Each structure stands twice: as structure tokens, then as C-alpha cells.
Amino acid sequence: MTHMAETGYQPVPHDAAFRDVLLAKPGVQEAFDALGEEYTALDALWTKEADDRLDAYKRGELKAVALAAVTAKYPNLLTPAVGASD
Numbered sequence: 001m002t003h004m005a006e007t008g009y010q011p012v013p014h015d016a017a018f019r020d021v022l023l024a025k026p027g028v029q030e031a032f033d034a035l036g037e038e039y040t041a042l043d044a045l046w047t048k049e050a051d052d053r054l055d056a057y058k059r060g061e062l063k064a065v066a067l068a069a070v071t072a073k074y075p076n077l078l079t080p081a082v083g084a085s086d
Contacts, residue, residue, distance in 0.1 A: 022028050056062045071077055 023032070053062060057064065
């Protein structure tokens with residue numbers, strides 16, 4: 001999975017060691033593989049949804065809302081990721 005890089009998360013050396021220990025346990029690799037397949041399926045669904053919404057916007061069926069209007073209505077919507085630095 002590439003999601004960690006997309007979120008800005010940078011693994012630290014002990015992460016790799018911890019992952020290696022976990023993967024050595026029976027059944028854990030299979031669980032990780034199953035999760036990866038599930039995330040791939042969800043990513044495909046969200047990609048289709050985003051494409052459908054963009055197409056509807058281009059056809060004039062959806063309107064855009066300014067980010068400032070959204071953040072004014074929902075002030076806590078855009079909060080920094082845990083561990084993110086400024």
C-alpha cells in the first residue's frame with residue numbers, strides 16, 4: 001500500500017523492525033494481504049465516485065462550493081494530521 005506516503009507519514013526505523021516481527025507470526029501476512037485487497041477495492045470505488053462527481057459537475061448537474069464557505073460552516077474540518085509538523 002502507498003497510503004502512508006500519501007499522508008505524509010514517514011516510518012521510523014523501529015517501525016520496520018516491529019512490522020518484521022508481526023509478519024513472522026502465523027496468519028499475520030495473510031491478514032495484511034487481505035487488508036491490502038480491501039483497500040484496493042475501496043480505492044477503486046472512491047475513484048469511480050470522484051470521477052462520476054466530476055463528470056456531473058462538468059455537465060452542470062452539481063455546483064461547486066468555495067472552500068472558505070465549507071470551512072466557515074465546519075471550522076474543525078481541516079485539522080492537521082496527527083504528528084504533522086507546520
